[in-house]
Amino acid sequence: MITEIADYRLIKLIGTNGSEVWLAKKNGKQYVVKIPKMNILKTFTRKDIEEFLEKAETWKKLSEKHENIVKIYEYGLKPLPYIVMEYCETNLREILREKGNLSIEETKDIAVKILEALNIAHHHGVVYRDIKPENILFHEEKPKIGDWGIAKILLRTTTKTGYTGTPMYSAPEQLDPKEYGEVDWRTDIWQIGCLLYEMITGEPPFQAEYPGRLAFKILTEEPEPITTAPQ
Structure with a gap:
């Protein structure tokens, strides 16, 4: 079981709906990390990876343009495809x-x-x-x-x-x-x-x-x- 992604420590699973949504911490600050569910990852194709990266980049750019869009801090593919976003209460x-x-x-x-x-x-x-x-x-x-x-x-x-x-x-x-x-x-x-x-x-x-x-x-x-x- 993965307990850390990109230096973000996974604390608690707080949601599942196509993705696992984790409360995470880094340097004492709370974040949310989204990871596609394992059964979905097993069927990921190259096109799915490209679409994931495209949507993540689009979301990140939009979040930089307006404060009322949940902010994306980073995303990546290793060890699993993930998106790190701001924590909302x-x-x-x-x-x-x-x-x-x-x-x-x-x-x-x-x-x-x-x-x-x-x-x-x-x-x-x-x-x-x-x-x-x-x-x-x-x-x-x-x-x-x-x-x-x-x-x-x-x-x-x-x-x-x-x-x-x-x-x-x-x-x-x-x-x-x-x-x-x-x-x-x-x-x-x-x-x-x-x-x-x-x-x-x-x-x-x-x-x-x-x-x-x-x-x-x-x-x-x-x-x-x-x-x-x-x-």
Whole structure:
């Protein structure tokens, strides 16, 4: 079992979702280290390695351009592919779980900062595609977009197809690209709308017990209107 990567001591496994996410320390400071799961690494091809490096470099450059993007300190391939990023104490999902919903002022403050960060990404040809409360992280109370793992680089053509994202926050084009067209920057705007709705009401705009019903609601129905502004 690996206990150290690039001089970062792995302290505690804090997440698993395609990657192992570790709390790490170096020189007394906390970091987060992401490592692809071993079963995924076993199937890595040269193209996968190239894509990993491209996404890591893109994320690092974006994080240097805007403070509301989780900062990447370094990345590499030995002893395993890894990304080292800043440690964030919590995320929007945890905040909503604790508070229920946010005030209009709190919602506006978070939304403006996230939109500014997305604007930087869009100007560099990157669409995030997975805006949701779990991916809005907070470091010293500052909101930051984290986990750019499925971000699509629009300036590069790709042969990969298939669904990417989180069903509950999906835009119509993610569910039915033949009908609604390809994913682009407007996908992020749709998802920001879903995020705003949930911050204000405490509930996502579209919910259903089954994935098929959820997709149908997103494609054909309007969410319940917000009738009472939170205090």
